[in-house]
Amino acid sequence: MRLVLVDQGLELLDERACMELLRTGEVGRVAVTLGALPAIFPVNFRMVDDAIVFRTGPGTKLSAASDGAVVAFEVDDWDRADRSGWSVLAVGPAEVVRDADVAFKVVDAELEPFAGGERSTIVRIDPVILSGRRIVGDPES
Amino acid sequence: MRLVLVDQGLELLDERACMELLRTGEVGRVAVTLGALPAIFPVNFRMVDDAIVFRTGPGTKLSAASDGAVVAFEVDDWDRADRSGWSVLAVGPAEVVRDADVAFKVVDAELEPFAGGERSTIVRIDPVILSGRRIVGDPES
Numbered sequence: 148m149r150l151v152l153v154d155q156g157l158e159l160l161d162e163r164a165c166m167e168l169l170r171t172g173e174v175g176r177v178a179v180t181l182g183a184l185p186a187i188f189p190v191n192f193r194m195v196d197d198a199i200v201f202r203t204g205p206g207t208k209l210s211a212a213s214d215g216a217v218v219a220f221e222v223d224d225w226d227r228a229d230r231s232g233w234s235v236l237a238v239g240p241a242e243v244v245r246d247a248d249v250a251f252k253v254v255d256a257e258l259e260p261f262a263g264g265e266r267s268t269i270v271r272i273d274p275v276i277l278s279g280r281r282i283v284g285d286p287e288s
Numbered sequence: 289m290r291l292v293l294v295d296q297g298l299e300l301l302d303e304r305a306c307m308e309l310l311r312t313g314e315v316g317r318v319a320v321t322l323g324a325l326p327a328i329f330p331v332n333f334r335m336v337d338d339a340i341v342f343r344t345g346p347g348t349k350l351s352a353a354s355d356g357a358v359v360a361f362e363v364d365d366w367d368r369a370d371r372s373g374w375s376v377l378a379v380g381p382a383e384v385v386r387d388a389d390v391a392f393k394v395v396d397a398e399l400e401p402f403a404g405g406e407r408s409t410i411v412r413i414d415p416v417i418l419s420g421r422r423i424v425g426d427p428e429s
Binding site for chain 1: 360379
């Protein structure tokens with residue numbers, strides 16, 4: 148038996164479960180502010196040393212907006228057929244990685260963006276706040 | 289023949305293509321600010337009268353943060369096997385729908401959230417800025 152917290156038909160996941168799910172993800176979304184406007188960008192990512200890392204192009208809006216900012220990062224996975232799924236939200240400071248050691252680890256992690264183009268800038272997000280939800284199914288709804 | 293704009297290995301989609309893709313989506317993500325912190329929430333959505341609509345619980349963080357705010361909304365679809373996919377970003381003002389006519393249209397659109405729980409609040413996002421990208425594949429990468 149285990150204790151499960153349920154909120155609005157959603158099972159709340161603890162930090163450990165969130166980290167495990169983050170490690171299974173491949174595409175996540177980063178929310179940043181461009182000027183005064185919010186924006187969301189999908190990225191291929193990997194977990195390296197418990198941080199979220201992704202590659203982007205040098206001088207892109209995404210690298211400029213995320214460097215030094217607190218950003219939100221989300222990963223989810225859904226099954227349309229049985230209407231089940233989960234999502235994890237990580238919030239924390241982001242920075243462009245300038246440390247060669249981390250860069251090599253990213254290369255070792257085989258983080259290859261789906262898209263081509265030059266994506267030599269590595270951004271790292273340190274997940275300070277982690278929350279996750281899983282749809283447990285509700286026979287009443 | 290058609291002219292295709294390509295940015296960093298990504299084909300840029302025009303507004304019409306973005307709207308068409310939005311109509312095929314089922315799960316999207318909303319970026320809002322909670323206090324001073326950014327957050328991303330996945331939602332089941334439908335397009336009603338060219339606006340994005342989703343249901344949430346009354347009094348939730350999501351309905352409070354999105355009512356009256358300019359928010360970002362993102363939908364994407366990826367194929368891990370052939371590393372292809374697309375994403376659409378819509379930015380615009382959001383509001384809690386208090387008009388019964390719109391509420392009835394949402395019911396007609398059979399917008400049923402995957403999760404149970406009470407989700408009687410309808411939020412509408414008017415997409416003022418639309419941008420989209422499709423991975424066209426890059427034999428060089």
